[in-house]
Amino acid sequence: MWEQTFAVEQRLLKQYGVDSADKLPVNPAGIALMEAEEEGSRIQEKHFDRLYDAYDQQNRLYELGALAAPMIAVQSLSMGLAGTDDAQHLHFARAAEEDRREFVQMLNRDDAVNGKMPSLGVVPSYRAGRALWERVPPFQYTPPSLGWVVSHHQLSLALLALWFVAVAAALPVCVRKVRID
Numbered sequence: 001m002w003e004q005t006f007a008v009e010q011r012l013l014k015q016y017g018v019d020s021a022d023k024l025p026v027n028p029a030g031i032a033l034m035e036a037e038e039e040g041s042r043i044q045e046k047h048f049d050r051l052y053d054a055y056d057q058q059n060r061l062y063e064l065g066a067l068a069a070p071m072i073a074v075q076s077l078s079m080g081l082a083g084t085d086d087a088q089h090l091h092f093a094r095a096a097e098e099d100r101r102e103f104v105q106m107l108n109r110d111d112a113v114n115g116k117m118p119s120l121g122v123v124p125s126y127r128a129g130r131a132l133w134e135r136v137p138p139f140q141y142t143p144p145s146l147g148w149v150v151s152h153h154q155l156s157l158a159l160l161a162l163w164f165v166a167v168a169a170a171l172p173v174c175v176r177k178v179r180i181d
Contacts, residue, residue: 030112
């Protein structure tokens with residue numbers, strides 16, 4: 001981290017045309033934290049997107065099992081309506097991650113503006129005041145709408161409709177073969 005902070009400090013010294021970190025209007029360590037957070041978030045998002053794509057493919061393959069067993073489609077749709085499917089987990093996880101990022105960047109911005117650059121080998125001693133913590137908004141999550149849920153379970157709905165049509169088509173044939181003695 002010190003190498004990154006040093007590189008940011010050198011860049012800022014040149015940008016502001018000063019010869020000392022004490023003369024900078026911002027704390028290079030705070031700027032370095034902001035940049036590291038952005039880079040880490042990009043990397044994390046890339047890998048989690050790949051993971052969730054794999055989950056989505058697995059779920060689609062599982063849902064296709066409803067061709068043989070309609071209860072699979074019922075189960076998938078039921079999980080969606082209950083809010084316990086992977087799509088809604090991902091919806092919540094993304095909202096929580098966005099809230100975390102905004103919170104961390106708020107802290108890093110405050111450090112960049114109000115913190116002081118520590119000497120090499122010295123642990124930073126900046127502590128945010130009460131005013132900063134009172135500005136942190138509570139996490140607000142809005143679950144997806146019913147329409148959103150249904151749109152994520154179109155395959156299950158289509159397969160259930162297919163089963164309904166198949167049963168409706170077979171019913172008259174079966175009823176004709178029933179003999180009442």
